[in-house]
């Protein structure tokens with residue numbers, strides 16, 4: 481008891497393209513160039529990029545690839561479903 485009520489939103493993870501539940505205050509979003517499907521630090525155009533939500537499961541799958549390429553890991557929000 482005493483926990484603040486959480487907001488729950490549903491959106492589509494841009495990686496696995498399925499609906500997932502998340503807290504809109506803490507969900508991780510990644511800028512994605514809709515023309516290439518890539519974030520600017522992986523070759524997408526920063527000027528066209530729009531923020532897209534990503535689920536914790538996909539963050540866990542993507543981070544090893546980002547680290548291998550010398551990019552920073554994305555920190556998961558930690559309170560999402562998938």
Ligand SMILES: [Zn+2]
Pocket residue numbers: 493494495496497534535536537538539
């Ligand atoms: Zn996902």
